[in-house]
Amino acid sequence: MRRAAVALALLAFVAAASAQLQFPYSGCTKALSKSKYSVKPVTTFPGTNTICWTVQYSNPQCTNPAEECCNTDLHKLQLDVKPSCATGFRATATVNGQGTPAPTIYRPPNAGSDQFVLSIPGLGLNGPSANGASICLTLTGGSCMSLAALTPSPVWSVALWDDAHQCCPVCATWAAIAGPSVVVDDLNFFGDAGNCATGKDVISELFAPYLEDGTIIAGTDSITCNGNKITACATTFSKEKGAKMANELEALGPDALVTAVFGFSGDCPLSLAGYSVSVSSNNDDCGIFMAGPACAPPTTPFPFCVCNKAQGATPFYLDSAVEVDTAANEYCLSVYTAAAAPGGGACASATTMKKAEFYFDYSMRWKLTGITIKYANGKTSTRSQSWGPVGDNTLKVSDLNWKTGDVASLKPKICFKFKSGTSLLDFSMDSSYVWASLFNPDQSCCPTFPAQE
Structure with a gap:
């Protein structure tokens, strides 16, 4: 058993025997004569790396029973510890064999850089029934695996707090x-x-x-x-x-x-x-x-035809993120499949995506140098430029005829390559987004999606 002069507190009470007069590093009532709680000055060690304190409750210890701190509960125990013990610290604690919240080591507010405490909260003790209670700390990790290793001096100091200062x-x-x-x-x-x-x-x-x-x-x-x-x-x-x-x-x-x-x-x-x-x-x-x-979804007047433009109208979708190959100045948009949205009507049963149309600037068509379809299996195909009516600014990528199964397995991308100095956003008719419509074979369904670099 290890004996020591004990510093005790309830809000917190500190005995004069302690060399750490500032402990527990907080402005609070510290005199034992203003509390009914203390701990025995002898610790016990019932197991490996386990330290136990025994609570004492004494009415005569409180010289003025009307004092506020003479009529409180006992919420947590704090031990004065070395700052170096905080690194990697792990421990468990019990009160009369019942587990408490995990103990922690920390520097209290306004404490010095070398002033740390080990706190065991959630004691749940109150009044005479606290007398004889056993508070045990079991060290499970860190560099300080004993009471002697934890404390900054041979004289260990503890403080007992009420729940007015619970964490x-x-x-x-x-x-x-x-x-x-x-x-x-x-x-x-x-x-x-x-x-x-x-x-x-x-x-x-x-x-x-x-x-x-x-x-x-x-x-x-x-x-x-x-x-x-x-x-x-x-x-x-x-x-x-x-x-x-x-x-x-x-x-x-x-x-x-x-x-x-x-x-x-x-x-x-x-x-x-x-x-x-x-x-x-x-x-x-x-x-x-x-x-x-x-965040409201963006909107567009595109495409300029009568069809169901709602996202989720069919099981075909456009990824909102544009993949960029800076070295090649190439921009790819991915198509994927997922369940159509409820209430999509006939469009929800679509199984084929015939083509994609993009809201691009027709006047800049000479800056587009290539259109490539890329698949997850490594295969590719190319398309020539095909535009809608003058003034519609609609670039068509036709004859895709992708089934939902094809899209799921091949993960197709539609890629556009431009002359140096031109980006996909430069080519778009919208200054913020690239817009694409994905059409079914009879063109009654055209869910339209924005994408962004």
Whole structure:
């Protein structure tokens, strides 16, 4: 058994025997005479890397029973520890054999750079029934695997806190939510490695000042991307500090707090057309909540014929992202197949895509040097330029006659190559998007899609 002068606190109470007079590094009531709680000055070691403290509850210890701190519960135990122990730290804890939330090591707000505590929250003790309770810490990872290795001096110090200063765990999730105009919700926005990396960088920057000042005591080092969501979890020192952090972040506005996580400011990217973006949290006490923009899908008058232009009218779709081969100055648009949208009528049963038409500038036709169809099996075919009536600015890629099965297996791309200095967007009649219509054989169905470099 290890004996030591013990620093104890409930909000927090510290014994004069402790050499760490500043511990637990917070402005709070520290005198033992203002609390009924303490721990025995002798620890026990019932197992490998396990340290136990025994709680004592004594009415006579509190010299003035009317004192506020003489009438509180016991929420967490803190141990004064070395800063170096924080790296790789892992542990579990129990109270009378029942598990508690995971212990953490952190620097309290306003503490010095060399002042860290190990906190065991969620003790759930209150009044005389706390007497004799056993609080045990089992070290499972890190460089400090004993009590002697944890503490900055041979005299260990603990503080006992009530729940007025309980930490606030929270997970904030940024999400893209599909609106009614989205036919196929297969966005997987944060499944894209670049979008995920951007989101993580922005979130890390948002939380960095609060890690630095001690508001956040754990978390944010693991930010997860999943489909159309990215989530960051953290624990704040207290509900009050967490609420202050949330208010300050929300004051930044949706551009900094929401859309930046999705990698844009101002106009929505085409990939988010039909989606609304926002951030919400699972804890009202210290979470952030803000709605970003609802990204309306772009529109076009193209094509200039009577047909069903609705996206999802047939099972043929155009990928919204343009593949660019900069060296060859070639731009490819991919066609894929998915279920037609409900209510598409006769178009929904289409099984063949006869041709594609593009809203391109007829006056620039001399800058287009080649049209190539590319397939996943390596085969290619070419097409000559074929334009609609003068003034329609419609380039036709005909005689495709793709079945849904062909598209699914061959993953065709329609590629355009231009003279140096000309891009696909230069060639488009829309200054922001490239538009394509995918026709069925009788041309009654022409779902029309935008794409963007």
